[in-house]
Amino acid sequence: MKTGFRVFLAVILTLGLSWLTFVVAPAVQLGRAKLEPVLNSSDTWPIQPSGDAALGLQVYRANGCAACHTTQVRQEGVACEVVLTDAGNNPAAVSNLLSTLKLSGLTKEQADAVAARIAAAGGKTETHIVPTGADIARGWGVRGSVAADYLYDAPVPLGNLRAGPDLANVGLREPDLNWQLLHLYAPQAVVSNSAMPPFRYLFRVQKINGTTSPDALRLPKNFAPPAGYEVVPTPAARELAAYLLSLKADAPLYEAPFTPAIAKP
Amino acid sequence: MSEEMKPDLTHGEPAATRATTPMWLFVLLLALLFLGGVYFDHHSGWFSAKVYAPYTSAEEVEQYQPRSGAAAMRAHGKQVYEMVCGVCHGNDGLGKPGQAPPLAGSEWVNTKGDNRLIHIPLEGLSGPITVKGQEMSFPSPMAAMGAALSDADLAAVLSYIRSAWGNQAGAVTPEEVKAVRAAIGAHPQPLTAEQLQTMPE
Numbered sequence: 001m002k003t004g005f006r007v008f009l010a011v012i013l014t015l016g017l018s019w020l021t022f023v024v025a026p027a028v029q030l031g032r033a034k035l036e037p038v039l040n041s042s043d044t045w046p047i048q049p050s051g052d053a054a055l056g057l058q059v060y061r062a063n064g065c066a067a068c069h070t071t072q073v074r075q076e077g078v079a080c081e082v083v084l085t086d087a088g089n090n091p092a093a094v095s096n097l098l099s100t101l102k103l104s105g106l107t108k109e110q111a112d113a114v115a116a117r118i119a120a121a122g123g124k125t126e127t128h129i130v131p132t133g134a135d136i137a138r139g140w141g142v143r144g145s146v147a148a149d150y151l152y153d154a155p156v157p158l159g160n161l162r163a164g165p166d167l168a169n170v171g172l173r174e175p176d177l178n179w180q181l182l183h184l185y186a187p188q189a190v191v192s193n194s195a196m197p198p199f200r201y202l203f204r205v206q207k208i209n210g211t212t213s214p215d216a217l218r219l220p221k222n223f224a225p226p227a228g229y230e231v232v233p234t235p236a237a238r239e240l241a242a243y244l245l246s247l248k249a250d251a252p253l254y255e256a257p258f259t260p261a262i263a264k265p
Numbered sequence: 266m267s268e269e270m271k272p273d274l275t276h277g278e279p280a281a282t283r284a285t286t287p288m289w290l291f292v293l294l295l296a297l298l299f300l301g302g303v304y305f306d307h308h309s310g311w312f313s314a315k316v317y318a319p320y321t322s323a324e325e326v327e328q329y330q331p332r333s334g335a336a337a338m339r340a341h342g343k344q345v346y347e348m349v350c351g352v353c354h355g356n357d358g359l360g361k362p363g364q365a366p367p368l369a370g371s372e373w374v375n376t377k378g379d380n381r382l383i384h385i386p387l388e389g390l391s392g393p394i395t396v397k398g399q400e401m402s403f404p405s406p407m408a409a410m411g412a413a414l415s416d417a418d419l420a421a422v423l424s425y426i427r428s429a430w431g432n433q434a435g436a437v438t439p440e441e442v443k444a445v446r447a448a449i450g451a452h453p454q455p456l457t458a459e460q461l462q463t464m465p466e
Contacts, residue, residue, distance in 0.1 A: 002280065029314045039331065040340035077319040078329055108328055129331050146317055252331070255315040259331045 036148040039252040046151050049246045056243025059236050060157055063199065068163035071247065075144025075256070076133035079104065080111035088122030097121050104130070128259035139173070140166040141249060143256045149249045164196055171248040178218070180241040181233050186223040202237035205229050338436075342425025345418050349410055350426070358430040364403065366396045369430035378466040379437045382423060383445040386411025389455035406455045416442040 035044035049057075060066070081104040087094045101114050115125045131143045145168055150156040174180060182189055185203050187196035203217070205225050216230040225231055233241070252258050310316030313323050320326045331337075347356050353365035360367035368374050373396065376382055391406030411419045416439040423442075427434040 002278075025312075029312075033314070040337055042344055075317075075319065080329075127332070129329055144317065147314070254330070255317050255320075255326060257326070257330050 030147050033147060033151060035151070036253050036255075039254065039257060041251075043251070045251045045253060046149055046249075047246075049152055050242060052239045052242035053246035054152070054243075056239035056241070056246075057153060057157065059202075059240040060243055061155065063202075063240070065167075066157040066159040068159075068161060068196075069165070069167045070159035070162055071166065071168045072145040072158050073135045073141035073143070073166060073168045073249070074133055075131045075136060077131075078258075079130045079132050080106045080108055081128040081130050082106065082111050082114045082118070082125050083128055084118065084123055084125050086124035088124065090122050094118060094121050094123040097123075126259075129257050131256075131258050135166060138165075141169045142260075143249070143252070143258045145249060146253060146256045148253060148255070167244065167247055168249050169247060171245040172250055175245065177241055177245060180244050181237060182217055182219065184237055184240065185217055185231060185233075186219065189220050189223045199237075202240065203231050203233050205231050338421050339425055339428060341418075342421035342423075343429070345414070345422040346425050346429075349414070350422065353407075358426065358432075360396075365407065366394060366401050366403075368426050369432065371396050371432075373461075374426055375432050375434045376466045377434075379423065379427075379435070379441060380445065381461050381464050381466055382427075383419070383437065383442055384449070384456060384461065384464060386414075386419060386423070387442075387446055387449055388412075390457070390461070391455040392457040394458040409455070416440075416446065 035046070037043075038045050082101075083103075084094070084098065097118060101117065102110075103114065106114065111127045115127060118125050133144065135141060136143070149168070150158075174183070179190060181203075183191070183196075184199045186198050186200075187194040188198075206229065208228055208230050212230055213232050216232050219225075219231060250260075252260055307321055308318070310320065310322060316323055316326055320329070353361060354368050355361055355365075358367060358369035366373075373385070373394070374382060385407070387409060389407050389409040393400055393402040395401070411422075414422070419442045420437045420439040424436040426432065427436065
């Protein structure tokens with residue numbers, strides 16, 4: 001084969017170029033990623049997880065949670081929404097104008113045009129940024145996931161199969177520690193049609209010695225242990241639950257902007 | 266090895282000969298290059314680490330940053346609150362026993378008007394006070410914490426506490442703060458709850 005060396009060179013060049021652009025370049029770019037400033041705030045993102053939550057990531061990994069759950073919210077686009085804040089001196093004219101205008105699902109330019117028309121009628125408005133997409137419509141997050149969300153995770157448990165719901169914001173959806181523990185011990189006790197297998201080996205069934213332990217699970221009747229026994233979480237279960245509670249990507253960032261709703265109680 | 270399996274070397278090693286490259290291949294490659302360029306322009310974000318879909322450039326991300334006046338004022342109010350007020354009233358607005366009463370759900374915060382509320386940080390408050398049906402007293406009075414803040418800062422922080430933690434009262438404007446500050450004049454004494462109740466809401 002006279003062309004052997006040329007073929008070898010071509011293969012090295014092709015593989016080398018893709019290695020440089022798909023492995024080295026992103027590692028250089030994101031390998032030095034630092035905390036991101038949160039929009040309109042002095043806070044930084046992400047929040048450092050507690051020690052329990054950091055250990056919980058390893059429990060998450062060891063139990064193969066990422067095989068059925070993703071932790072990434074996809075975003076398809078952004079829409080602008082114009083919200084009236086002050087009707088001004090001529091509320092009748094402004095409300096007449098509002099009834100003729102489309103106020104949500106706008107592009108930036110359309111929103112600016114609508115805001116200018118309302119301002120001309122004397123009303124004051126603000127423009128809200130609303131991320132859109134199927135994941136967001138399902139209630140799995142307020143915005144798409146970005147690299148900064150995973151700064152403290154090693155490894156990053158992105159997952160690629162959604163046999164169960166996405167968990168990127170499970171700490172926001174179910175902020176109750178007892179719910180999380182109950183769900184790990186008996187998923188069907190809290191979500192009746194859940195396909196998740198129970199992780200009972202993360203818990204201990206023990207004889208009640210005098211009084212019930214303060215951290216014993218309060219299980220519904222058909223999942224409860226026999227009388228005189230109680231179910232208590234092991235450290236691994238607590239760590240996993242702490243990790244799940246720490247999953248909340250709800251800060252507006254430069255690369256993932258949105259207008260947060262007014263702080264809830 | 267049998268005789269038939271030996272390679273036939275009578276014609277030597279097969280070799281490539283030269284021929285002109287067909288024109289259609291060039292056209293196809295150029296078309297692919299053009300399509301690649303268009304795709305790159307639409308989806309690469311010029312390889313910025315801060316540009317994610319659906320944005321196509323850093324300029325477009327910049328264009329979509331929230332700039333609404335009220336949201337920025339609320340954020341500023343939160344910042345001032347956590348620096349000045351949160352130390353005693355708690356960042357969650359629930360107050361701290363022995364230090365300060367709660368603001369979340371408090372009838373002193375969720376007033377119809379904001380005249381009384383503006384007086385509290387400008388003049389301070391002392392003595393027992395009934396909040397949410399519960400009589401509370403504290404070892405030390407509230408100092409005039411807001412006297413040192415600018416009208417805009419105080420308006421932002423009062424608007425924040427009236428809209429945070431489930432409170433749903435109207436915003437406070439810097440002009441209203443300015444008017445109350447002018448009416449108080451110099452050297453105010455800490456108010457009491459009774460004095461406050463005599464003022465218009």
